[in-house]
Amino acid sequence: MSSADIYRETILDYYRNPRNFGKMDNPDVDARDSNPLCGDEVEMQVRVGPGSTIEEIKFVGKGCAISVASASMLTELAKGKRLEWVKELSKDDVLRMLGNPELGPSRIKCALLGMKVLKSGVYGYLGAHYDDPDALGSTR
Amino acid sequence: MSSADIYRETILDYYRNPRNFGKMDNPDVDARDSNPLCGDEVEMQVRVGPGSTIEEIKFVGKGCAISVASASMLTELAKGKRLEWVKELSKDDVLRMLGNPELGPSRIKCALLGMKVLKSGVYGYLGAHYDDPDALGSTR
Amino acid sequence: MLKSEALDVQKVRSDFPILLRKVHGKRLVYLDNAATTQKPRQVIDALVDYYSRINSNVHRSVHTLGEEATAAYEGSREKVARFVGAGPRELVFVRGTTEASNLVRFAWGEKFVRKGDTVVTTIMEHHSNIVPWQLLARRVGANLKFVGLLRDGTLDLDEFDAALKEAPSLVAVTHCSNVLGTINDVRSICSKARTAGATTFVDGAQAVPHMPVNVAEIGCDFYAFSGHKMLGPTGIGALVGRKDLLAAMEPFQGGGEMIREVFLDHATWNDVPYKFEAGTVNIADSIGLGAAVDYLTAIGMDRVRSHEMRLVKYSLETLAGVKGLTHFGPTDPSRKGGVISFNLADVHPHDLATILDDDGVAVRAGHHCAQPLMNWLGVAATCRASFHVYNSTDDVDALKSSLERARGIFRA
């Protein structure tokens, strides 16, 4: 299997028709980040509902098919979940969501950008600081 | 022949008993320089006599046997010569004066320090600027 | 080979060990030369030879290895300087183009650029010819002015002339754009800038590796380039500067080698270029760069340039046949370095590059350290194929067929 195999129907569909794309008024969580290595940008917004759940979630961003599709799929997955769930979300969860593609270390950063933004927003909302374990290079 | 062969009797004698060592009052030419590569220092003073000749010449300095002996031998050679002679003095002249030793490029700089200082002093006295052709590295 | 003959690509290829390797089972088609070039055996051998035979610290040494290492290091300085028409004392070894512009910023800029002064650059610059001037301008309170481009990706010379009316203290411009391939007429630019009283800094990172360059003919004050982009090792490059300017500048980094004498309360400086080479220099890679210059000289820079012009012409013709492909930059090969930037329909450049990589085709995708230019182009990123001596029309054909495959996958 090669890295180009990630460009399956679903990914291309989420890229061209991203779900939950857009902005909301007065979000409780609003975080934005860009990948300094490639320039991809994602902004995530969350309205927090009763029981610290994700009542509504939206994103905007520009970037490659992988980062856009991954961010969009993540919003679908996150909707209705508790904020604690976001804290526990892992790289493997995201890769599983994308169908476990074979990605080189730099493309993995594209796949994880949405998760990184969502996490930093939610950590901030919960009064904590999110320290990205993958921030260094692209070796892990 | 090896580079250690320079340490003949004469060189050691000039090192331990440098001729024309010392300072004079009110010299016409007074120049000083150090070799940034090894820290050797030489100061040369000249009293200019009638017909633009070197009436008196003295030097002080600290450094290795080669730089001290070379500077000292040079003062003896220069005494009584015209200032134009100094301008025409060449690296080969100095090496010949030292008995054509086999010197690596960095030790050659020691051998030439006295000449460099004398030249820059005399050029300055004549209102010109001495641009050391050997200033770059030690490849020539 | 006679210089008039075309370059023998097969012969050249056999000098580059990396070209034997396979990527995803395919032949490596390396088209990322504007980022960094591959290295011929001759350059690799020069490093091995240095470390196996004469490795020693330079300049302050009396022993044989030290003398030999110094001679090799200074010999390389002379060689590299001669390659661009400079004198050896005008050449400072640095890590690369970026360190060169920063050296000028600190050692020249902070001394000679004053509050209220103007610094002129262009929007086609690499970040390394923008950010240092932004930092300088902020530090001293100067204004940074960007000259724009015409629609064809060439410099807007009317805007440039207008900018000169502000009597800038510095004009910093690239010789060749790393995105558009645009070759600027730096000779005329520097002459005008000089008349206007400006000091000139030319970024030659994409010129020296690809065409004959002579800094005396250009008439610039500073000229910078990187070894790793011209078949040389990583970690080495050069800043060429007018001797009187270098002499008038403050030192940059302080430490060993750049000093003449150190006292407790002050220090005095070594002669140029040593004043700017603090600490143990990158000896092996300087010598490696000398070997790269030998290699390029043996081929002949005129021939390198015509080879790349042929490849640019062939690429533009070939890629014109790919549906949905947009090309950025000048199209006249005589005004363009060996750099082709493009996008394919709505396919993001990173996705495109991933698919090309699958076929062994290595291109760069991204903003190419030129975000202001990306904004001007109205795109977030582009794909870039860039050439050097070992590339052939086969490589362009491989690029084309991989682009066609990508179009299929993306239904673009």
Place this chain on the structure above:
Amino acid sequence: MLKSEALDVQKVRSDFPILLRKVHGKRLVYLDNAATTQKPRQVIDALVDYYSRINSNVHRSVHTLGEEATAAYEGSREKVARFVGAGPRELVFVRGTTEASNLVRFAWGEKFVRKGDTVVTTIMEHHSNIVPWQLLARRVGANLKFVGLLRDGTLDLDEFDAALKEAPSLVAVTHCSNVLGTINDVRSICSKARTAGATTFVDGAQAVPHMPVNVAEIGCDFYAFSGHKMLGPTGIGALVGRKDLLAAMEPFQGGGEMIREVFLDHATWNDVPYKFEAGTVNIADSIGLGAAVDYLTAIGMDRVRSHEMRLVKYSLETLAGVKGLTHFGPTDPSRKGGVISFNLADVHPHDLATILDDDGVAVRAGHHCAQPLMNWLGVAATCRASFHVYNSTDDVDALKSSLERARGIFRA
């Protein structure tokens, strides 16, 4: 080899191709390791392998070579950081120790050191740990204070304690003197300095290559060392910094890689350590340094240290038998790195080194980039023999007999 066993010098020597060469027809006796060390085959091979197999620019690349080069580069960062007990994000690759201290001067010093502040250093420092602070002090109007030495060449700790009373903003001190071999108790020095509110910079250029070093145990804020002095290539070294300090600092050089986003009027910075790695980094040599760390780790730094202690002890005993020889620095091998400085009667060190070179013995002669220390010692220069893993007592014997010959020539 078990770590407890003594180092097998013959086996080690066979890894260093240069040791096969002859100098003036004699076996090369390389005793100039404090200036730069020789390189084992394993390090040279790492460079050849990089250039022959994966050479590419790092970080911004999507293609296979780029991914592999990035993984190798970052893998080396982790390895080198681990070697000195730091986290990978705390390690900035620089050209060497000199660039490290200058980076701290520009990026930390100009932001955090204020007019009237005190910077404390010592008179045993290398110029690269003096001149940057002189330049900083002049720039911001701070005072530079030098702590002196006791007669045995160790730091005067009473003077140091007194200097701390002035609440310095920076204490910059060497871990091990490159002239006297003095090993400073940097752990205690940094702890006191910290209590006094100072930031600490430790020059580890002569420590990391020769003994186990753990920056977390030392408790310093900054720690610097050079690759070429620890069996690695020229052109690469490291600055280790506390993460929060690195994050609070200004960038140093501006350009590619260190930016996050560039706009016309400003730019934002990448995360640490990238914020300090502007432009194309020295990829190959970083990887070469990783190979050097592997090599040293396989031997074991404890074993390197005991080997050198044995050589120091043997040298002091052996050279005591040379008439007219003066040794400078501590004599207790447990307080001294593998460095022996000496003079022979009235023979100038350069003359002495020339005669030794005739016998194939390479030592350094001069001020060793430590002029303030030379003034304190009351000499213009010294000769210095310094060791590494491939040196043996045979080398010390060769040194001795060559010194005796020099005594004869000079009738000293």
